[in-house]
Amino acid sequence: MSERDYTLEPDSELRFEVEGKKEVVVLNLLKGKAEIFGTEITPEKPYSFHSGAKVAVFTWHGCSIKLKGNTEGTYIAKETPMVMYLNTHACLERLRKQADEGLAKGEEARGPVTMIVGPTDVGKSTLCRILLNYAVRMQRRPLFVDLDIGQGAIAIPGSIGAVLVERAASIDEGFSQEAPLVYNFGHIAPNSNMTLYNILVSRMAQTVQEKIVSNRKVAASGVVINTCGWVKDDGYRSLTHVAQSFEVDIIIVLDQERLYNELVQDIPFIKVVFLPKSGGVVERTRAMRISARDDRIRDYFYGIKTKYxxxxxxxxxxxxxxxxxxxxxxxxxxMPADMKMxxxxxxxxxxxxxxxxxxxxxxxxxxxxxxxxxxxxxxxxxxxxxxxxxxxxxxxxxxxxxxxxxxxxxxxxxxxxxxx
CATH class of the missing domain: 2.40.30.330 (Pre-mRNA cleavage complex subunit Clp1, C-terminal domain)
Structure with a gap:
């Protein structure tokens, strides 16, 4: 098993992938501070990554890392969008503080409802994870809503879900899956049944709104919404439906200026922000997507690190x-005369x-x-x-x-x- 030490300068990122069916890579933080997608790494604690893992270790102040195992595409990136992502978090946190102050005075207020949009493979799920982790590290309790039925991060592909995020995501297993709210769609692409998809989105939005009204801590913390990578035609109309159903305050567009300009023009009453994707984002082939869906279902039944x-x-x-x-x-x-299409x-x-x-x-x-x-x-x-x-x-x-x-x-x- 190969071993290598890496020294990272401030504001840099070590990126690597784990290939091979039974390959395991173990990471140790030797000194300094670092994080993986917003979750802090504990020094001298081994973290294991298995086949298919794509990892980015970022440091604000510099650190030293040891990797054991065979990795692919391993390099240190000195230019990352993390400062912009942190600034985005800071803006959201300011809105949360305003909501806190309003609620303390007995006013009707809520934290920001933020929606992440963009084409496939631009890092939407990763940005959601970073923003949620940063919020939790500020003692917030945001809701995470996953509308990306292609990957089904909360349950399985073909479903949409919501979960209350009370602690930072585990580096190995992601966010806690305790008591998620899940609706079944039954397909892996929204256009298989757009009518049903929009009905479920509206239903999810209604339930999330009820949760916000009933819990002051959640109300102030707000919501982060992940969406599908289908952004044209019916997919675009679906995004506007999501924005209206959840009464979204901020839309973050990753990597596509055309989508950004269309949203600015069509939804002028919602703040739309453009952010670049990370250079570490990897485009996936159709075979990789199918494999990832199978892995997600296998994890649902058998667990990842904690074996079910x-x-x-x-x-x-x-x-x-x-x-x-x-x-x-x-x-x-x-069709009968009174039946709609x-x-x-x-x-x-x-x-x-x-x-x-x-x-x-x-x-x-x-x-x-x-x-x-x-x-x-x-x-x-x-x-x-x-x-x-x-x-x-x-x-x-x-x-x-x-x-x-x-x-x-x-x-x-x-x-x-x-x-x-």
Missing amino acids: HPHSFDVRLNSVQIYKIGAPALPDSC DDHMTKLVKIDPSGKLQHHMLAVTLTTDPEDLLATNVAGFICVVDVDEEAGTMKVLSPQPKPLPDTILILTEVQYMDSN
């Missing part, structure tokens, strides 16, 4: 209710369990009434590992032991093959 032990058990096909949201579109000539996108279709369910993720809802499926959040997800139609059973992988709750399951288009 999921449960596998048989479920009788005749004991479950399974629905799918959205039906094939009908030609205009075949979009209605088929939210139509509930009952599914007869069969072998076609194999490898599909199913959302476990909190309701037994099909009419509530569009508005209810979900308890979690299970994966159909195998279906035995002759025996009338399906084998599922579940984070919880049997039996399944006696509620409706929603079929998703997200698939996962369990190889553990």
Whole structure:
């Protein structure tokens, strides 16, 4: 195993990637202070990074670091946008202080609702993490809302979620996933069902607003919203819908001046800020995206550093209710006179369990009434590992032991093959 020491000057960043299926790289901070995406590194504590990890160690004052293991693309960058990101945090913190003062006087006030937008692979998730970590380090309790269904940072791909951030993200595992609010979308691209996506965004915004009203600490801390990388046509209209639904105060545009200018022109009543992306951001191929989605689902069941032990058990096909949201579109000539074109996108279709369910993720809802499926959040997800139609059973992988709750399951288009 190779070992190398690196000395970083103030305001510089060590960037590296971990390649190879079973490769592990261990990082130690020998002296000085440093952080990874806003989380402070503890000196002399080993941090392990596994295959696929892309890491940037930044220092404000200079430091020395030891790396053990084989890394790819390792270099020290002396030009980073971190000062601009810190200035952005300082502006948000000033707004939080103003909200605090207003709330103390009994006024209606709230901290900044900030939305990060930009095309794919510009570092939106990373900037969210940095801003949230800096907020927590100031004793704030912001809400993190993830609307990027392609990666599903809070639950799994194909879902949107929100979580209260009470402590800085773990360097190994990210933010704590305790008590997240999750809505199932069931696809990995918003344009698969824009009507449903916008309904879920509106529902999430309503729930977040209720949380802000009920908790003064959260109200003053504000919200950070991560969005999808689809920024043209319907994707752009979706971003404006998000901004209106959450009553966004600030939109941060990463790396695309055209998108910045369009938003400045179309939403003049919202503050729009342009920031450059980090030079360490790596563009991902389609294969890398698929692999990352599989890894995210595997982590959901098996954990990252803290190893989970999921449960596998048989479920009788005749004991479950399974629905799918959205039906094939009908030609205009075949539609009833009072039916709108979009209605088929939210139509509930009952599914007869069969072998076609194999490898599909199913959302476990909190309701037994099909009419509530569009508005209810979900308890979690299970994966159909195998279906035995002759025996009338399906084998599922579940984070919880049997039996399944006696509620409706929603079929998703997200698939996962369990190889553990």
